[in-house]
Amino acid sequence: xxxxxxxxxxxxxxxxxxxxxxxxxxxxxxxxxxxxxxxxxxxxxxxxxxxxxxxxxxxxxxxxxxxxxxxxxxxxxxxxxxxxxxxxxxxxxxxxxxxxxxxxxxxxxxxxxxxxxxxxxxxxxxxxxxxxxxxxxxxxxxxxxxxxxxxxxxxxxxxxxxxxxxxxxxxxxxxxxxxxxxxxxxxxxxxxxxxxxxxxxxxxxxxxxxxxxxxxxxxxxxxxxxxxxxxxxxxxxxxxxxxxxxxxxxxxxxxxxxxxxxxxxxxxxxxxxxxxxxxxxxxxxxxxxxxxxxxxxxxxxxxxxxxxx
Numbered sequence: 001x002x003x004x005x006x007x008x009x010x011x012x013x014x015x016x017x018x019x020x021x022x023x024x025x026x027x028x029x030x031x032x033x034x035x036x037x038x039x040x041x042x043x044x045x046x047x048x049x050x051x052x053x054x055x056x057x058x059x060x061x062x063x064x065x066x067x068x069x070x071x072x073x074x075x076x077x078x079x080x081x082x083x084x085x086x087x088x089x090x091x092x093x094x095x096x097x098x099x100x101x102x103x104x105x106x107x108x109x110x111x112x113x114x115x116x117x118x119x120x121x122x123x124x125x126x127x128x129x130x131x132x133x134x135x136x137x138x139x140x141x142x143x144x145x146x147x148x149x150x151x152x153x154x155x156x157x158x159x160x161x162x163x164x165x166x167x168x169x170x171x172x173x174x175x176x177x178x179x180x181x182x183x184x185x186x187x188x189x190x191x192x193x194x195x196x197x198x199x200x201x202x203x204x205x206x207x208x209x210x211x212x213x214x215x216x217x218x219x220x221x222x223x224x225x226x227x228x229x230x231x232x233x234x235x236x237x238x239x240x241x242x243x244x245x246x247x248x249x250x251x252x253x254x255x256x257x258x259x260x261x262x263x264x265x266x267x268x269x270x271x272x273x274x275x276x277x278x279x280x281x282x283x284x285x286x287x288x289x290x291x292x293x294x295x296x297x298x299x300x301x302x303x304x305x306x307x308x309x
Contacts, residue, residue, distance in 0.1 A: 032151040034130035035174035037181040039215040064123040070106040071129025084128040091220035098228040110148035116160045131174030142175040157202040166209035166289040177213035178274025192274040200279045210280035234282035242276045
């Protein structure tokens, strides 16, 4: 008895399918990756500043909250990871000194569910770790966090984080300020603008008022200090020693004409690199963003030896 013709046809289709070589579900160029190394700097900024006693502003603010993330860089316990935890602790101490409640999520304590819970109503979000990208260099899609259990995408940031209105975001990692350790040659200004705007976009989309990105270890600490001294978001960017008015580039943030995008750059080694960025509302202060009363006091802060104005 001959088998039914439909059964023979099904067998031929199955044999044909099995003979086709298997292919990966997702090509490497479409997957999120992390830069091989974090941004490197040629020297420490310590010698570039000196303490100065100046009349600044103390802020009487409502209770504020901060979430601090450090991802694995050379593993959970590598020297570089420990170094970035120490750098983040500088910012944590500055925040706590100003009465901010700080929630730390340092690798391996990177559970995203716990992070998102802590982020509800957070006024500050700080991250130090690898930059994230997808696609081919030198023009990849960029954005997200690299945490212990993998990459947190820009889409997850938009969907899961519930920061306070007008939150301040500070990031350290490749692409966050423009350049990346994997760049084989200097990037153009156009590419730097695109990368920084793309990295900041999910935070701006969920209501952040300010985005800072810088490669130096004490940058977050100094940004926090300046903000709590009553400086505007613009002054906070410009009074950090890494700012130079002769090299900074000023643009309008493409997704919102009310916000600016500023990029500064230095030569590190033999390559020009974009490493100091800001996006946001330059004239705002913590008081105007979060509410509070200004009381003028005098105390010691670190400022550049020579301000470039």
